[in-house]
């Protein structure tokens with residue numbers, strides 16, 4: 719896998735430079751990156767067990783993401799982040815795509831590579847670019 723996607727697989731491992739200076743948000747980001755790593759493992763697991771794992775992963779991602787976005791937006795709102803609407807829109811777009819993957823999986827269409835690519839690319843970009851951009855509004859005082 720790493721030979722196919724070296725850029726992604728080396729980046730979803732947590733590094734201190736990913737920190738936004740808020741323990742709760744960092745913890746949630748770590749969890750999301752961990753789920754990205756899990757989605758890579760799903761590529762290898764075949765059969766009904768692999769199928770179930772993939773469903774579980776999509777559900778866990780949906781639940782954790784919803785919880786995380788709510789917490790992050792709550793902080794950004796409390797600290798008057800001027801680009802909150804744009805930021806929340808990015809979160810919304812993520813959930814729309816994830817919902818599409820969830821519905822497709824329910825219909826038996828499991829695009830595991832597509833899910834892995836989407837989750838990894840989205841989270842790495844979002845944490846490293848969009849969330850770090852609003853670090854001053856997330857950092858604990």
Ligand SMILES: [Fe+2]
Nearest residue numbers: 790844848849
């Ligand atoms: Fe965010």
Ligand SMILES: [Fe+2]
Nearest residue numbers: 747790845849
């Ligand atoms: Fe975030």
